[in-house]
Amino acid sequence: xxxxxxxxxxxxxxxxxxxxxxxxxxxxxxxxxxxxxxxxxxxxxxxxxxxxxxxxxxxxxxxxxxxxxxxxxxxxxxxxxxxxxxxxxxxxxxxxxxxxxxxxxxxxxxxxxxxxxxxxxxxxxxxxxxxxxxxxxxxxxxxxxxxxxxxxxxxxxxxxxxxxxxxxxxxxxxxxxx
Numbered sequence: 001x002x003x004x005x006x007x008x009x010x011x012x013x014x015x016x017x018x019x020x021x022x023x024x025x026x027x028x029x030x031x032x033x034x035x036x037x038x039x040x041x042x043x044x045x046x047x048x049x050x051x052x053x054x055x056x057x058x059x060x061x062x063x064x065x066x067x068x069x070x071x072x073x074x075x076x077x078x079x080x081x082x083x084x085x086x087x088x089x090x091x092x093x094x095x096x097x098x099x100x101x102x103x104x105x106x107x108x109x110x111x112x113x114x115x116x117x118x119x120x121x122x123x124x125x126x127x128x129x130x131x132x133x134x135x136x137x138x139x140x141x142x143x144x145x146x147x148x149x150x151x152x153x154x155x156x157x158x159x160x161x162x163x164x165x166x167x168x169x170x171x172x173x174x175x176x177x178x
Contacts, residue, residue: 018073026066032059131164 036056043050128139132149141151153162158175167177 015073015076018069020073022066022069022071022073024066025062026070029059029062029064029066032056032062034059131166 032055036053036059039052040050040056043053128137128141128151129135130137130144130147130149130151133144133147135144135146137144137146137151143149144151153164154177155162156170156173156175156177158170159173161170161172163170163177169176
């Protein structure tokens with residue numbers, strides 16, 4: 001056993017004593033209780049008082065003491081068995097919950113990082129291109145930093161769809177653009 005090296009030798013002795021004495025005391029308690037109850041019910045057929053009924057009063061505490069000692073003697077083995085059965089289920093449950101929560105936590109972490117650092121996310125930064133000189137421009141800029149040309153897109157007066165500066169007709173509604 002790999003756990004034997006971790007357990008104190010004095011503990012092993014007590015454990016062995018509990019595992020031996022506990023079942024013996026439990027067995028004696030069951031025997032005394034049985035004798036006492038059998039004597040009690042046999043007395044119903046006769047007019048004599050039950051002779052061995054006192055054995056039931058001795059046997060019941062012995063059952064409690066013996067079962068308690070047995071429980072303590074086998075508690076470690078029982079606990080290891082239960083954990084061997086329960087731990088994989090708990091691990092699977094945790095992993096399923098983590099998979100479901102992970103995208104939300106990542107989104108929250110990005111939002112916090114963005115708010116604390118004051119930087120724009122790399123995902124949201126999309127450089128725009130100047131239609132006049134083709135220079136790369138900041139997406140929030142209204143005018144090109146190279147030529148000064150307008151970077152704002154125009155909206156169709158008929159449907160509101162945005163269009164490029166060179167378009168003559170709206171590709172959504174066909175309205176003539178100026």
